[in-house]
Amino acid sequence: MRCINRTIVSLVCGFLCAAVVSNASAQKVKPSDNRNVQVDCRHFAKGADGLWTATQQATVQIGTSSVTVSSGGKPQGSINNSDIQEEINRRCLETVSKPSGSEPAPVFAKSNWMAKKITVSECLDRAGLMFQDFPAKQTAGETVFAFFNGYTFVLRCTPRSLIFMAVVGPPKSTAEQNRTVEGLFDQILDRF
Numbered sequence: 001m002r003c004i005n006r007t008i009v010s011l012v013c014g015f016l017c018a019a020v021v022s023n024a025s026a027q028k029v030k031p032s033d034n035r036n037v038q039v040d041c042r043h044f045a046k047g048a049d050g051l052w053t054a055t056q057q058a059t060v061q062i063g064t065s066s067v068t069v070s071s072g073g074k075p076q077g078s079i080n081n082s083d084i085q086e087e088i089n090r091r092c093l094e095t096v097s098k099p100s101g102s103e104p105a106p107v108f109a110k111s112n113w114m115a116k117k118i119t120v121s122e123c124l125d126r127a128g129l130m131f132q133d134f135p136a137k138q139t140a141g142e143t144v145f146a147f148f149n150g151y152t153f154v155l156r157c158t159p160r161s162l163i164f165m166a167v168v169g170p171p172k173s174t175a176e177q178n179r180t181v182e183g184l185f186d187q188i189l190d191r192f
Helices: 002-026 084-097 120-130 175-191
Strands: 044-046 052-054 058-062 065-069 109-115 136-140 143-148 151-157 162-168
Touching: 044 084, 052 084, 058 084, 109 175, 120 136, 120 143, 120 151, 151 175, 162 175
Parallel strands: none
Antiparallel strands: 044 052, 058 065, 109 162, 136 143, 143 151, 151 162
16 A cells, blocks of 8 residues: 555656756746847956856846846846846857957966965965955955956965965056056965
8 A cells, every 4th residue: 555655655756857857948928129238248257156247247138128137247138038147248259259350358467376275265365365456356166256356366276285376467457557566466376
């Protein structure tokens, strides 16, 4: 008798699960027509968690509706039946994979690494202190992204006590700006 009851319970659970999965896939938000999406990809960075984060206040418009996201915000939800993150991903990955010849590449990039006996959580705490005066910063997993005057700093903490840091400058940055940021970069590594 117990075996029959378990079989009936299993069948009922199977039907319920199938109904929930079928209903969930039927309600999935459909992507919009790319011609109706307006997003400035320069104002978004994709984190290790796969979500796009605003590096400064930015607006995403889909069709006739829009949402404004403040710096450090991760736009969620949907506009006009289109998932905001999916639309940013579609538009911004398209931009990255097809660079236009009219926009210059970043003119400054620097990276370095160091070995230091420190746990990942201690490293992330220390990175938070190093970037505390930056106008925007975001932690994603073992990585801290910090933004300063158009420059993007990336500091990655690893379980093997290695710390990797990189900075990339914006197009049209001047040699003087690059020297200032290079000094800041070196200072952060020295104090780390």
